[in-house]
Amino acid sequence: MSTGTVFTKDTTIYAKWTKKPKPDPDPAPAPGPTYEYRTLKDGATGGTLTGWFTPNAALVVVQNQLHEKGACTACDEIRAA
16 A cells, blocks of 8 residues: 655645557457357248357258268268168
8 A cells, every 4th residue: 555745845746647549449350250149940941040140141941851971970970870
């Protein structure tokens, strides 16, 4: 804790004030897609999926159809079962 200075007679004090530079604005976000939390809905089936998606994401449900071989690990595992 600082106690300060006690003056016992008339004293002139000089102070120099400097203006701090403005901080840089927030840095630009990294390049790449932006994500927003929302629910996607398939119009044909009414199926929904909620999570973080890019603004142009869409949900399309197709029954009984797997992704092309090699395009999706989960579908490849289903084929192998």
